[in-house]
Amino acid sequence: MAFTLASATELLEEIKKSRFLTRAFPINSVEQAEEIIETVRKEEATHHCYAWKFHQNYRFNDDGEPTGTAGKPILNAIEGRNCDCVLVIVTRWFGGVKLGTGGLVRAYGGGAARALQNAELVELVDWQNLTFHCPFNLLPIIENEVQNFLAQIENRHFDDSGCELTLRLPKAEQQNFIDWLKDKSSGKILIDRENSHSDMSF
Template sequence: MPYTLANLTELTEEIKKSRFIVKAAPITTADQAMQFIDHVSDPNATHNCWAWKIGQQYRFNDDGEPTSTAGRPILSAIEGQDCDQVVVVVIRYFGGIKLGTGGLIRAYGGSASHCLQQAELIELITRIPLQFHCYYNEWPIIENRLKELDAIIENQEFDAEGVKVDIAITKDKLQHLQKSISDITRGRVVIEL
């Protein structure tokens, strides 16, 4: 089950006199990731390397370090901690000792991993978006059933005949919801995915 961060998490590590400052945050869009990266990056640092992941989308950047020695290991740390909807920036202040390719991979990946390990995580629950329309007299009963099934009511639109509802529900409760709504509306309401 994937996790995201509850809030901003920071960690500082010193590796062979280089200082690595890790900042990780929850995100839901690529724009949020880029804004966070721009906000926390230090122009005075030697390198501001980063990675983010949202579902199947991801990006990473080595910011001048040798190819795939910083951004890729940070992304691997995100995936290794089973995180999603997360951005991680590792700010490096060079301390005078070269780490070599393997050392850079271990430093960036390890510091990102340590930061995520200490972070407060929230389980990401995948929900399916659904839509249906019901009569006014059916809505209070259906609304109670939605609460029992931990469905999220995302939008309600009232018209002359009733209520058009957009909800999100976990896959394991979908069949139960479909049966409940069918029973309440005598098979008249069809849920649209």
């Protein structure tokens, strides 16, 4: 089970005279993550270290801090909270006192972890689109039943013999719905799997 942020959040901390501002964002694409990073980088600060995770893709950057002391600890914090589709940027304003490698790991990774702990998380759902044709007599039954499978009707297209429906439903409910539909239609309704696709969102 994976989670993302309900909304952007931030946490400001002071550690041995350095200020650390942790900002965490929900992201809908890799491109969105890069756009946010470029915007934040325009702010004057000593370092803008970050990590993001978007499904199978991830990236982290130490932005001038010693290798392995910032970006990777931030990514570890994201993964430690079972988060996905999340970007975390930790901005540092150096206060004149060096923290050492261990101190940096604790500052960056700890700040990211605390920000995510304080954030409101929402479960990411793997949604599946299913398209099928049903006769007129079954349409009201299906329309009344879809909510029991946490499904939503995305599109209706009527023709002389009935209606082509496209549903959006959680992948975990897909087989249950197909079995129910097969039973209700006595096996006459076929699912168009070739036109189905999935996406992760909340």
